[in-house]
Amino acid sequence: MRKSPSAARRTRQRDAIEKVIGSSDRPLALEEILAGASREVRELGIATVYRSIKLLTERGQVVSVEVPGVGVRYESSGKAHHHHFHCNGCEKTFDLHACPFTEPPSLPDGFSHETHAITIFGKCDTCGHRPKPQERRRTARRA
Amino acid sequence: MRKSPSAARRTRQRDAIEKVIGSSDRPLALEEILAGASREVRELGIATVYRSIKLLTERGQVVSVEVPGVGVRYESSGKAHHHHFHCNGCEKTFDLHACPFTEPPSLPDGFSHETHAITIFGKCDTCGHRPKPQERRRTARRA
């Protein structure tokens, strides 16, 4: 699986997974991808989703987005430089197209900047209106 | 373990763990804490480290710092608002005392800001000089 980019076949499951990620305007959790793709391909195995994501990531079509304290999300690559917003209510992650760094961040002497990741937490437009916060699920702890 | 803050005894292992975290000026990985505390308390069990960190976190003395794609680090709380720098060479995480947000980040309509996390990746002063990058260990993948 490492040298000649042999074959690479087109399958229903792979198509479905690619489509779900590609047609989303925000990063998706594994369960969201599994759920979405399962609508087209019943009995989709979770291992297949993992493998497909890995393949797509190696191909450079998908990038993983780690939301601190929440988990990993996946989104299609090729978007312009951007960051993420995570809703503490519905636990969905959204793209944010603003970046506070108009120039490289200032760092201590000798430190160099290569990349950076910014996640803003808060409530999305839908959850901000609701009086009662939805209950959190799973490992959603944060400092 | 949830209501009256009963006793809470002082033990060598707990002291050692607290000391390691408290005396560090940067967030530490679990292995770093284990290694450091083990110097004072031989045969320190990893479960004890996890339990102590959990306790300290619940007490508010420690906060966890998740470095995207790298893993969790722990640092003592009570520091002023700050962010983190992660060296892609030595895999150490450092505090950065600058924050690019002089005012709340602008968000889409209806979205509200509660907190944010910023991690800058690059090379620290030590690793920046080395011509050959050190080899990465474990699960240090990043998009």
Add this chain to the structure above:
DNA sequence: GTCGGTGCAAACCTTTTGCAATCTA
């Protein structure tokens, strides 16, 4: 027909938990 892909189950890794022994207060 080939050989890549899939699904299932086992393997892995990291973190948590049960329990008997140990240690603090």
Add this chain to the structure above:
DNA sequence: TAGATTGCAAAAGGTTTGCACCGAC
């Protein structure tokens, strides 16, 4: 001595991998 804490090993969660069968080409 009572009850918190520890260490070990088992359990739990999430992700990866081995393998036989299936399906794209």
